[in-house]
Amino acid sequence: MFAWQTPLTTAWQDSLTSSxxxxxxxxxxxxxxxxxxxxxxxxxxxxxxxxxIERLVCLVRAANAAEALVRLRASAVRCGLPHTRSQRLTEANVIVGDLGDDFTEADLARLAGASHVINCAAMTSFSTNPQVLAINVRDTLRFASHFIDRQTFKRFLHVSTAMACGTQCSTVVRESAFGFSETNHLVPYTRSKRDVERLLRLYYPTLPLVVVRPSIVVGHTVLGTLPSASIFWVFRVVHGARRFSAKAMTRLDVVSVDDCARALALLAVKPTLAFDTYHVSAGSEAPTIGQIIGAMDEATGISGKRYSICAPRDFRNIARDVVGRRSSGAARLIEHALGLYAGFANLDYQFDNHRLREEIGFEPLPFIDYVSECVRTSRGIGIVEQMRWDFK
Known part of the structure; x- marks a missing residue:
């Protein structure tokens, strides 16, 4: 059964364990x-x-199966699996390749034997790299085509993003399929995720598709930032500066990666689902910026001046305070990133998660309850170093 290492609400734990x-x-x-x-x-x-493990096959980019296995084991250990248990993974658990590859006949046969797919692969860059569209749309569609009209195939769970909704929604964003109207987006990544959702449904209407849209995924409730420091460095910057362009009462919809993974796993394997679209989000329980800063104050033992709203033009000075005036390249990168994240924060979205709560009893641990672990595992690590998770 699933192994839990963190305190969960009774309903969430019982839902996972019993099913x-x-x-x-x-x-x-x-x-x-x-x-x-x-x-x-x-x-x-x-x-x-x-x-x-005996029924699990992972698509891994590598030169050969041996290299793919090394990468897969390293990923499992980084994400919390004991090293000894990672050795149970073998080359039988890997298919070498990318989403858009031409697979060998042997690998095509292995794909044909699948009953379930969890598609987490994507290029998550916030840049204008043309590979974002190529990988997230073209290659994803090609990969999904391998599972069309197969009688034994039961579910294609596609991991999207809650921000695929665009920038023109009401404050509460509902869990529903997107229409075909044009929307504005802050970065090509979120547009690509919206496009591929629609095209999967349009091109492959018989595919047993379930779309799951995580909100902001930050940290692990037990491991903190050890699996990835993605986005948490932004909270460190805002906490240190005590200012940002969003109000203190602005809510940030954050979930931990382990709560997200548990939800994805259950939605993938549950025999029947009431809907084909879900948010993995904090929903109405999302903390405010003020609450997050307060929790970080408690975790660090450091509190500064009162939080205040600043203008985007102040991001340059904030960035310089972080890295110093000599590191102009890093400062520009931080300034640019703060501008992007400010765009998302100022939307003040709350991603409704009623479907998920009713479907699997989802009760995520609030960000402010595990932010101390993120702080603890970030000690001694520079903000620029943590940024590499998002700007590789």
Missing amino acids: TRMHVVGIDRLVLTGATGFIGGTVLVTLMNAGL
């Missing part, structure tokens, strides 16, 4: 993509803890 054994019985082979990434690696550990 696991029954659900895994109906899985012939589960294909996981993106298993060397932050979310995908944590899903990998979750599935292994569920006893699915």
Whole structure:
């Protein structure tokens, strides 16, 4: 069954524990993509803890199967699996390749034997890199085509992003499929995720598709930032500066990677689902910026001046305070990143998660309850070093 290392609400824990054994019985082979990434690696550990290693196949980019296995084991260990248990992974658990590759006949046969897919693979860059569109749309569609009209295939769970909704929604964003109207986006990444959702439904209407949209995924409730420091460095900057362009009462919809992975795993293996679109989010329980800063004050033992709103033009000075005036390149990168994240924060979105709560009893640990672990695991690590998780 799933192994839990953190205190969970009774409903969430009971939902996971009681349903696991029954659900895994109906899985012939589960294909996981993106298993060397932050979310995908944590899903990998979750599935292994569920006893699915014999039925698990991961698509891994590598020169050969041996290299793919090394990468897969390293990802599992980084995401919390003991090293000794990671050695249970073998070359039987890997298919070498990318989403858009031409697979060998042997690997095509292995894909054809899949009953379930969890597609975590994506290019998550906030840059204008043309590969964002190529990988997240074209290659994803090509990969999904391998599972069309197969009688034994039961579910293609596609991991999207809550911000695929764009910038023109009401404050509460509902869990529903997107229409075909044009929307504005802050970065190409979120547009690509919206586009591929629509195209998967348009091109492959018979695909048993379930779209899951995580909100802001930050840290691990036990491991803190060890699996990935993605985005947490932004909170460190804002906490140190005591200013940002969003109000103190602005809510930030943050979930931990392990709560996200548990939800993805259950939605993938549950025999029947009431809907085909879900948010993995904090929803109405999302903390405010003020609450997050207060929790970080408590975790660090350091409190500064009162938080205040600043103008985007002040981001340059904030960045220089972080890295010093000599590191102009890093300062420009921080300034640019703060501008992007400010754009998301100022939307003040709350991603409704009623469907997920009713479907699997989802009760995520609030960010302010595990931010201390993120702080603890960030001690002695520079902000610029942590930024590398987002700007590789």
